[in-house]
Amino acid sequence: MLKWSRFRDRNIRQKLFLTYTLLMIVPLVVISIYFYIYAMSVFESRIVKSFQETNQQMVSTADSFVSSMFKSSEQPFYDERLMQILSKDYSAETYETFEKSMDFRYISDNVFKELMSFNPDIDSILIYPVNSSLIYRRGYDTTFNYRYSPVHEPWYRTIVNNAERPILVGMHEEKQMYAKPRPVLSVGRVLVDVGTYQKLGVLLVNFRMDKLEKLFSGLGDKQDVNQFIVDDKGMVVFSSDPAMNGMEYSQVMAKMKPDKENYYVVHDNSNVSGWQFYSIVLRDKLLAEINQIRNFSTLLLLLLIMLGFVTAYLVSGSITNPIRRLNRLMRKVEKGDFDVTAQQDSLDEVGHLSRTFNRMTVEIKDLIKQTKIEEKKKRSAELNALQNQINPHFIYNTLSVIKWMAQAQRADNITETVDDMIKVLSFSTRNTQEYVSIEEEVAFIHSYLELLQLRYFNVFDFEIDVAPNVLECRTLKFMVQPFVENAVFHGFAEDSRQYNLSIRVQRKGSDIQFTISDNGMGISEEQLSRLLQQEMSDGQTMNSIGVGNVSRRLKLHFGEKYGVTINSIKGEGTTVLILIPAMEYHQNHAGTRKEGSA
Template identity: 30%
Template structure:
């Protein structure tokens, strides 16, 4: 005992409280929960088994109620003197035997239709035969009859011999094929009775009432314990009379339900038999000698009970968890301030600088928390100041890059107007100045780094119009602008340096009509701006590389503008976007700008 005391003393106060609470709460919870669950499951299991047995007995009762009227109907030929006279008649002594026989046949048929068929919906067909003459004297169905079977096999059938041996008692016949009046040899059950002369006690004939096994389907609808519950009706020869699976009808019940069913006929009261994963609940019919068997899967029969038990157990388990949580809460009340401080310091060490310490408890821990919180606030302000400075630096750098293009652009524009004034005099200057006014308006938007693609295209239209005046229409411009892209944003002056290079370099000193093609389209989440011409092109991979990088080169390209485009795109959108050139020597040049598709606040109109 002393060893256990020493071992227990090593635990913290928190662990000691949890252990003590567990001894007084957790163990009783488990004991009570197990006892309640066992009592509930056991009582409900017994109740459901009794309900299943009662339901099966009710099916047998319904079967007896449906077949009992057939016994009384089978008595009709025995009590009818007309039929007895027909069976006793010797047609060899009458003047017209064929006519007499046909007349008697119609008379018996009328009796069958009016006195037997109308009184039960279960009856499939009825036949009355003369066992001595081996002829049919009446039948309900006139559509089909196998006369070869009647003459060669029918009277030798075991059920026919059994009927005649009973000397006028009713006989229930289990499942067999109706080979006499059914072209499909449908499976039927039958009620038969021998017709005996009350004077001589001689057997004159027999009546056979057939019931199609499909008409017994209504009785199985009362079985609804579980989704996979199955119902079987088994005859006196241990053959299946009824099953939802038509292929099982007529088969031996032992091959379907197991050998245990062979003993079910020899008991006096209904009971439930456990067979593998199922329960076999059976009831004998004293009227027919048949057996009603309900097969219920074990896992489904008590599934609802087990669900309720599981819910009960979960409820107890939840209460148990709440009890443990209460113990933990009481145990951690004293150590809570230190625990909270330690956890928050771990978050700070992991890089989370937004942790607050000003809500801690009073006392020494509270003072330490306030000091740490003050240090974190100072550190956050310093980081915020550095971030703002870097962001302002980046903005100023982009503004500087953007303004690099303006002096060069203004110079070229004014030079164009100067040449027009010198060569043309006053003609065309009004139109050129109108285009130039639009260009100036676009370029003087203060500090606005982004515009809609529609505005950028409109600017290029005016700019190329001014260039066209200078070159006297020596080049033409084609626009292929996808209307969908007009609603997206772009950086200002992305296209102007590319158009300038195409006109000033590509179309300079060419002796053919220049073609400038500006295409803008969208693929996935990327906007593509393509400026292509049929000018002189750029020869040599090294020259192309130096032009794209914005280095000095021997050719008169606007390398500052090209470098400006690349830098602005990289700063604004990231390194995955940018500018690329493709040139095939003297066959022209193609410049491609890739930027992300960013929707504009104002939807564009079709260009």
């Protein structure tokens, strides 16, 4: 239920996209995976069967070769003179050396030569007789080693201990016939007197290793497959990889162990030789072609999936984009921008909704415009009423100061005080327009501050600095007075120090900034919040215009960019920043914005 709720809460485009994906892409992926697995299974089974047939062919070929070796070793049994020579006691002969020489020549030139002619694969033949220290031999490119005796070699003892049958000796080094040991394959058997069953000697027929390599020369063409033969002692007697010849089987398998699962191994045994035949192929190489097909299929599948995603994206977008555009326009309207128009290029439900939206925004815009006009009239009326309601307490206090000065100072400053009072009253009552020049506003503030200095016994000094290039620009009437009044009434409440009030007016780009700063008591966050909400001042001020009233008037007349910023630190003072646009002042109060003028 939770998953369905999450799906339900997604936007329309995501719902359409997910639905299209499930209906088209998921079945495509499942079918592709199924056919790939099936194709891999069929291909692997056929490859393995092919290697099994090749392996069996190797076994058959090797068996024929070994059978030929065995048959070659049987021929001396049928030579009666050979048996007589091996049975001869040379110590009883008158001419022992001569007899040995003639016998050696017969065996070498007749028996061995005939045998090597019968089987050209034979490399050398030796007979180790029991009745003599002489060794009968014949071979190709040989150098006899007189100091070597094989009687202690394991393969020699195996031949002697199995007199009833020929023994196939796997790859070993032939040290008797060559100055430098040479690897050979051999068939050995004990020569026995058929009449007395007496052992007459040991026959050893050697075959060079390259004979076996020539026999399987075609296997080297299969670079991806390693095929090798292991004898009954666990020694590799042949391999399609020459570097493996002479290695032990355990060493070969040790190389495969780290990645054993990545190999195919086909194994067969020979009943004739006792050898084991292996075909090992790396799975990656075996499946290289099918992997290419897989990669191509995967790429094609990915392209289809991407095409599916693009199609789903475009289809869902064609449905949801008009709705999203309409939604963005509604958000703009929500933020107060009614100068928006929705496209009406379709006749479906979205097009009908767009037309209804456009009619709604036009009506709302007209209503807001009408409301602003009425609000402006209301503000103007309130301002006129506030201007005409000079607080009687202010007049009373000011007149009291004039009276006190007249009595205490013998009327020396009465003229200046009365003059300032006249200027203030004249500025307040002479017109009902909302805009005045900055020069007029500053002159009014100057007179007003001189009156406040008299009232508070010069407890503060003030400084007014106005840039000449802003004097002819216009501003709202009574814009600065509430902040000055607030600084004097509330910021300069203690008599323990001399206070200073600074007013600066200067250009800031295409705007004008008023900076009113004092070193008074400062305002807390809570007091500042209440002050900005204040529409009307208290009863002790010159008029009833509050700080909040000024802030809202600025935004109403000039826009949200402009207004009042107050920064205050408790015990250190307050700085008020007022930002208005730079607009020329005309006598008819119709202002135009200066573009880059100084």
